[in-house]
Amino acid sequence: EDQVTQSPEALRLQEGESSSLNCSYTVSGLRGLFWYRQDPGKGPEFLFTLYSAGEEKEKERLKATLTKKESFLHITAPKPEDSATYLCAVQAASGTYKYIFGTGTRLKVLA
Amino acid sequence: GAGVSQSPSNKVTEKGKDVELRCDPISGHTALYWYRQSLGQGLEFLIYFQGNSAPDKSGLPSDRFSAERTGGSVSTLTIQRTQQEDSAVYLCASNVGGSDTQYFGPGTRLTVL
Numbered sequence: 202e203d204q205v206t207q208s209p210e211a212l213r214l215q216e217g218e219s220s221s222l223n224c225s226y227t228v229s230g231l232r233g234l235f236w237y238r239q240d241p242g243k244g245p246e247f248l249f250t251l252y253s254a255g256e257e258k259e260k261e262r263l264k265a266t267l268t269k270k271e272s273f274l275h276i277t278a279p280k281p282e283d284s285a286t287y288l289c290a291v292q293a294a295s296g297t298y299k300y301i302f303g304t305g306t307r308l309k310v311l312a
Numbered sequence: 313g314a315g316v317s318q319s320p321s322n323k324v325t326e327k328g329k330d331v332e333l334r335c336d337p338i339s340g341h342t343a344l345y346w347y348r349q350s351l352g353q354g355l356e357f358l359i360y361f362q363g364n365s366a367p368d369k370s371g372l373p374s375d376r377f378s379a380e381r382t383g384g385s386v387s388t389l390t391i392q393r394t395q396q397e398d399s400a401v402y403l404c405a406s407n408v409g410g411s412d413t414q415y416f417g418p419g420t421r422l423t424v425l
Contacts, residue, residue: 205354233412235412235414237416242418243418243419244316244403244405244416244417244418244419245355245403245405245414245416246416247413247414247415250412250413288354288355290355292412297368297370298345298360298362298367298368299357299360299368299370299371300345300355300357300414301354301357302347302354302355302356302357303354304352304353304354305354
């Protein structure tokens, strides 16, 4: 069964304290892995798509990487405005349109 | 430009009543998705539309749930005979065909008493 597991469930960082969020996945052939950011009371906001192992994408203080079993979202020198829930999702290569989401990591960055 | 909009933003209903949730995708977006987000759960895929057709309905949890899309634009998710376990935030997303970037609406929070 295709599955996505995110860890940790919650993370508190001091401003400037870099860290990484993990997304482990099992899927019958990966078509793509996706990272989203979700603020309270809002819909998710797209961040990155990764398609193959070894691929990396960057945006401001965020960098996403992908291996054959997991993805990491690295946050460098975070600021309070980076506080949000970060969601990971995968889509299988088997012709399905379905996206499978993890339960997310709630990140709180303290000033 | 306008993003994905959903209405109502909040809906409180009594067990056994039917509800309709509406999604207005971004103009020109041919693909449309419905998801459900329950407290402490990840987003759960419900249904995918390409134009007016739904090639993937595999996520609809029961035959009480149905969805349609008309004119390749607005979509309605209908839940019949609502149950308390249907309480959740229902999210809609759209994207241009061939793109992987989904744009989400703000969601409809459904509470079934």
